[in-house]
Amino acid sequence: MSAAAPGCRLRYSARAKRLRLVVKPAGAELVIPPGVDREQALAFLEQHRAWAERKLAEFRARAATATAPVGFLAGATLPFQGREVALDIVVSPDRRTYVEFDMGFRIALPATAAPTEPRVKAALFGWIKPWMADEAARIAARHAVRYGLEPRAIHIKRMKSRWGSCGTRGAINLNWLLAFAPPTVLEYVVVHELCHLRRRDHSAAFWDLVARHLPGWSQERHWLKRHGGELLRRFA
Ligand SMILES: [Zn+2]
Structure with a gap:
């Protein structure tokens, strides 16, 4: 969750009283009350990042044992450094293949390349x-x-x-x-x-x-x- 905070949704709420980080199986959400600017919100997020990551990893570990495919396939999880993280496979906006890590792996493959396990x-x-x-x-x-x-x-x-x-x-x-x-x-x-x-x-x-x-x-x-x-x- 860097400044752009991918993997965490920012939600401005008129009713919220204080900054709140909510972690659910679908992802993390930072609820921002009136009067708190983006910079403060991101600082708060940074402070609680490790906790949110642990929480998400727990959800994923639980989900993984239940339904996820095994191996290097979309929807699988990987125990990166011993903690289950998601493996997402997306279509690359250009012809390059690239890998990003932000609480989970995101692999972008060219549209022409099928997401096979070896690839x-x-x-x-x-x-x-x-x-x-x-x-x-x-x-x-x-x-x-x-x-x-x-x-x-x-x-x-x-x-x-x-x-x-x-x-x-x-x-x-x-x-x-x-x-x-x-x-x-x-x-x-x-x-x-x-x-x-x-x-x-x-x-x-x-x-x-x-x-x-x-x-x-x-x-x-x-x-x-x-x-x-x-x-x-x-x-x-
Ligand atoms: Zn040895």
Whole structure:
């Protein structure tokens, strides 16, 4: 919900007494009373944005389990960073394909391109790849200060069965589907692969190194064991 506030309707009401943000399954609505200007209203919206997003994600998660199609199809939801968000597919006003994220994914495809799953998936990968490279670089930088484990490069890839790998020449590879796991899980996989820069095994010493970076690592590993298979089945 930026200044233009897509995803949130603004409604001016003569009867309203105060600013009110209403979140329903269909979307969010900001009710603006007399005497409050647009700038104040948007500041209020910005202040309560996180709450509204959480609320909407809850509605969508509930709706998703009930009726939504699964995968990369219009009307589906995606668990972006662990929270279900909508996936909308619209016709592009020009011939370009583009992806926007604002509380949910909106993918615009040229009118000539049918919204097939591979096409939607490719468009989404094009958006997630640089996004995740940034996220992973930030995570790596945060952890590098400890023991200087710095990757030579970070590659985001479409992998079928693995979450990450560490190349022999110091580059780490990450599965783009980590975008659909909680942020702490992405952090764990980055740290796991960084630690392989020092130790190329899964010995006690390796896990000790992981724990020194990330004391709660076993919880994240457990999450992957428990939900990772489903994520791969659903999206890989
Ligand atoms: Zn490993």
